[in-house]
Amino acid sequence: xxxxxxxxxxxxxxxxxxxxxxxxxxxxxxxxxxxxxxxxxxxxxxxxxxxxxxxxxxxxxxxxxxxxxxxxxxxxxxxxxxxxxxxxxxxxxxxxxxxxxxxxxxxxxxxxxxxxxxxxxxxxxxxxxxxxxxxxxxxxxxxxxxxxxxxxxxxxxxxxxxxxxxxxxxxxxxxxxxxxxxxxxxxxxxxxxxxxxxxxxxxxxxxxxxxxxxxxxxxxxxxxxxxxxxxxxxxxxxxxxxxxxxxxxxxxxxxxxxxxxxxxxxxxxxxxxxxxxxxxxxxxxxxxxxxxxxxxxxxxxxxxxxxxxxxxxxxxxxxxxxxxxxxxxxxxxxxxxxxxxxxxxxxxxxxxxxxxxxxxxxxxxxxxxxxxxxxxxxxxxxxxxxxxxxxxxxxxxxxxxxxxxxxxxxxxxxxxxxxxxxxxxxxxxxxxxxxxxxxxxxxxxxxxxxxxxxxxxxxxxxxxxxxxxxxxxxxxxxxxxxxxxxxxxxxxxxxxxxxxxxxxxxxxxxxxxxxx
Amino acid sequence: xxxxxxxxxxxxxxxxxxxxxxxxxxxxxxxxxxxxxxxxxxxxxxxxxxxxxxxxxxxxxxxxxxxxxxxxxxxxxxxxxxxxxxxxxxxxxxxxxxxxxxxxxxxxxxxxxxxxx
Numbered sequence: 001x002x003x004x005x006x007x008x009x010x011x012x013x014x015x016x017x018x019x020x021x022x023x024x025x026x027x028x029x030x031x032x033x034x035x036x037x038x039x040x041x042x043x044x045x046x047x048x049x050x051x052x053x054x055x056x057x058x059x060x061x062x063x064x065x066x067x068x069x070x071x072x073x074x075x076x077x078x079x080x081x082x083x084x085x086x087x088x089x090x091x092x093x094x095x096x097x098x099x100x101x102x103x104x105x106x107x108x109x110x111x112x113x114x115x116x117x118x119x120x121x122x123x124x125x126x127x128x129x130x131x132x133x134x135x136x137x138x139x140x141x142x143x144x145x146x147x148x149x150x151x152x153x154x155x156x157x158x159x160x161x162x163x164x165x166x167x168x169x170x171x172x173x174x175x176x177x178x179x180x181x182x183x184x185x186x187x188x189x190x191x192x193x194x195x196x197x198x199x200x201x202x203x204x205x206x207x208x209x210x211x212x213x214x215x216x217x218x219x220x221x222x223x224x225x226x227x228x229x230x231x232x233x234x235x236x237x238x239x240x241x242x243x244x245x246x247x248x249x250x251x252x253x254x255x256x257x258x259x260x261x262x263x264x265x266x267x268x269x270x271x272x273x274x275x276x277x278x279x280x281x282x283x284x285x286x287x288x289x290x291x292x293x294x295x296x297x298x299x300x301x302x303x304x305x306x307x308x309x310x311x312x313x314x315x316x317x318x319x320x321x322x323x324x325x326x327x328x329x330x331x332x333x334x335x336x337x338x339x340x341x342x343x344x345x346x347x348x349x350x351x352x353x354x355x356x357x358x359x360x361x362x363x364x365x366x367x368x369x370x371x372x373x374x375x376x377x378x379x380x381x382x383x384x385x386x387x388x389x390x391x392x393x394x395x396x397x398x399x400x401x402x403x404x405x406x407x408x409x410x411x412x413x414x415x416x417x418x419x420x421x422x423x424x425x426x427x428x429x430x431x432x433x434x435x436x437x438x439x440x441x442x443x444x445x446x447x448x449x450x451x452x453x454x455x456x457x458x459x460x461x462x463x464x465x466x467x468x469x470x471x472x473x474x475x476x477x478x479x480x481x482x483x484x485x486x487x488x489x490x491x492x493x494x495x496x497x498x499x500x501x502x503x504x505x506x507x508x509x510x511x512x513x514x515x516x
Numbered sequence: 517x518x519x520x521x522x523x524x525x526x527x528x529x530x531x532x533x534x535x536x537x538x539x540x541x542x543x544x545x546x547x548x549x550x551x552x553x554x555x556x557x558x559x560x561x562x563x564x565x566x567x568x569x570x571x572x573x574x575x576x577x578x579x580x581x582x583x584x585x586x587x588x589x590x591x592x593x594x595x596x597x598x599x600x601x602x603x604x605x606x607x608x609x610x611x612x613x614x615x616x617x618x619x620x621x622x623x624x625x626x627x628x629x630x631x632x633x
Contacts, residue, residue: 071591075571078595082567085605089560093613205586212587222589223581224574231575238571242564265613269606276599283592498536505548506620508631 004319005147008327016165016334019176023169030367033170034101034346035256040175042263046270048175049254051182053080053245053275055336056138056329057398058282059185063312064305066286067298070211070221072228073286077279079241081272086246088268091410093261094417094504095252102256102343103249103409104351110416110500111424114356119431121351123408124249125344126435127401129382131250132340134397136386138306139333145307146326151390159383162338166345166379167372174338175257181328181335186278188328192309193281195316196288207287214291221290236471243474244402247409250343261507288312341382345375392457396447399468400438407473408434415481417504420497426485433480434473441469539627548619555612563601570594 031037040048058076065073099106104120111117136155143154165173200207212219217226228234245251255264289298289308292315301307310329314322349371354362362370408431415422415430442448444464450456503509539545573580573594580591624631 071589071595074592074595078567078570078598081602082563082598085563085602086560088606088609089556204588208587208592222587222592224591228575231571234575235568235571238568242567262613262617265610269610272602272606276603280596280599495537498540501549502536502539502545505545505552505616506624508624 002319002323005323005326008323009147009330012327012331012334013161015180016161016173016177016331019180020165020169020173023173023176026172027168027170027368029364030101030350030371032172033368033371034342034350035253036170036172036175038257038259040257040267042258042266042270044175044179045254045258045263045267047182047274048178048257049251049267050271050274050278051178051185051332051335052248052251052254052339053271054182054185054278054332055135056142056332057135058279059189059332060142060306060309060329061304062279062282063285063289064298064302064308065227066282067289067293067308068215068295068305069227070215070217070290071224072226074283075228075234075238076241077282079238080245081276081279083242083245084268084272084275086242087251088265088272090417091246091252091413092255092264092268095413096255096258096261096264097504097507097510098417098500099256101253101350102346103252103413104347104355107412107416107427108355109503110422110496111427112496113424113427116424116427117351118356119428120409120412121347121356123404123431123435124347124351125378127248127404127409128250128340128344128347129378129385130397130404131248131401132337132344132378132382133385133389134394134401135333135337135340136382137389137392137394139337140386140390142306142333143330145302146310146329152387155383155386158333158337159379159386161334162341163376163379165334165338166341166375170368170371171253171257171342174335174342175254177331177338178335181331182274184328184331186274188325189278189281189285191321192288192313192316192325193284196284196292196312199288199292199316207284211287211290215295230466232471233466233468236466237468239474240399240402240406240468240470243406243410243470245405247405247413248402249347249405249409250339253343253346260510285309285312288316292316341375341379344378345371348374348378393447393455396442396445396457399447400442403438403442403468403470403473404435406434406470407438407477408432411474411477411481415478417500419481419485420501421485422481422497423485423488425488426481426483429484430477430481434477437473437476438469441466441473445469535630539623539630542623542627544619544623544626548616548623551619552616559605559608563605566601567598570598 027033062073062076095106098109103124104117107120108117139158140151140155144151165177211221215221220226258264258267289312293311298305298308301311310322310325313325353370354367411434412427412430441464444462446462446467448457449460449462451461453459580594582590584590584593
């Protein structure tokens with residue numbers, strides 16, 4: 001590890017700890033801890049939301065994927081971006097109008113049942129922890145590559161930092177770390193994009209021409225079909241991208257950090273610009289890596305292509321740019337995992353402990369204390385699991401997290417807001433159908449079962465041959481919600497739909513920082 | 517607060533349920549909902565359909581494989597059109613939503629008394 005890299009990494013750590021220090025002084029009550037007091041502006045939240053999507057997986061992963069497989073590497077960008085329209089048109093405003101701290105709050109605005117809240121909170125925990133383990137395992141490997149320190153030390157370093165941000169600075173620190181990283185990442189990508197584009201004489205046509213001879217794929221580089229050969233599986237994968245985002249708890253809680261629905265919607269629109277521009281830059285980075293780093297060097301460094309972006313920086317801008325891009329990748333990992341810790345801790349402390357066990361009879365001080373303890377607990381569990389999973393191929397965890405979000409959360413969110421007859425039983429069966437079908441099908445899939453030893457978790461032929469089951473599990477989530485509703489005798493006993501409908505459309509009675 | 521909790525009243529009593537039942541039946545609220553529905557439903561169906569055409573064409577046809585212009589293939593052109601749809605969809609939504617905000621505000625103002633009960 002060079003002195004330069006070390007300095008930049010320490011710089012990132014120092015910067016984020018400073019943010020945490022100032023945030024901690026402002027974190028006094030539960031609303032501060034869970035939602036930064038609802039005081040973020042649309043710009044700030046737009047950057048933070050964009051930051052959740054500009055993860056290491058998208059910065060390093062998409063760049064590498066485009067460099068290695070051409071067009072097929074770009075699906076993730078398109079799907080993630082279009083997902084924001086689903087969020088904007090169907091979810092973000094009602095969510096902000098009905099919810100307070102967590103996704104379960106919003107569903108509980110309609111169903112006061114403890115079971116509904118409990119299952120919703122459990123889904124949040126499962127999704128966030130799976131996602132976090134996938135991120136931590138990736139982070140360990142990456143930091144090892146970038147800095148040359150051991151896997152266990154990398155995981156521990158990231159784990160300890162994320163815990164510090166969350167327990168001391170809560171959502172305020174988490175958001176500002178995310179915002180800072182988003183700006184750094186956009187800036188770093190812009191510099192790289194500019195250099196790559198200048199090498200092509202600022203000519204798009206030349207870039208698309210050159211890349212046709214730069215990789216072993218030849219002209220096929222620009223065409224779909226280099227990776228995804230099973231049509232149904234690919235469509236299913238796209239479905240999880242476009243529908244999953246609107247059910248990801250760590251993204252949804254971001255909408256509670258703004259004061260009202262109008263700000264929530266503006267922040268989504270801002271983030272579509274930040275992310276859209278970022279994803280367009282990934283084309284330049286991918287093409288640049290394919291052209292100037294070369295297929296063999298990328299694969300040699302990491303077979304998944306994760307080193308394409310840092311190597312591009314090294315080739316184009318030398319040691320400094322390499323160190324800078326690596327440090328930004330590190331910041332990216334830190335920001336995303338701390339959001340996940342906070343979301344899981346909220347689900348446990350606010351929903352399970354505060355609302356279910358204590359039935360809402362809990363003081364501000366107790367809330368924060370429990371939330372902090374839960375953050376430590378969640379972090380420790382995730383770090384331990386990530387340490388065990390070092391040599392495992394954990395790709396299935398991200399598939400699972402996004403799949404559960406699309407099939408268990410999204411159907412319930414939509415039915416809660418828009419379906420008059422929907423009842424508590426339907427909410428429970430819908431969530432369980434989506435959750436269980438996702439878990440079962442992924443567990444039987446090629447992500448987990450591979451005939452070649454060491455490639456999957458288990459050696460053997462998969463019973464379910466698609467790597468992404470979302471095309472089946474989303475309908476199953478809706479069918480579960482429908483069947484549970486029509487087969488249960490009880491109508492929506494409390495009949496809260498008129499209230500939910502009225503509030504979600506007018507913002508009446510919105511819970512803001514001033515209420516508590 | 518304590519005493520009502522002990523007598524076992526549900527958190528939102530019958531009166532408050534009635535209040536909202538009446539409010540959602542008002543002309544103004546129905547108008548707001550109808551306006552929103554007429555915009556949100558078709559646009560959502562459009563962008564979802566527009567999105568899924570890409571993987572479907574990629575999987576089951578060759579049309580995305582040819583060059584469109586400037587050495588760029590149709591696959592990239594279609595993909596970048598999706599970016600345009602998202603950005604445009606955002607701008608249009610913000611404009612429309614400002615109108616819904618006004619309608620919602622008027623409802624809250626007009627039925628202030630009913631809400632305050």
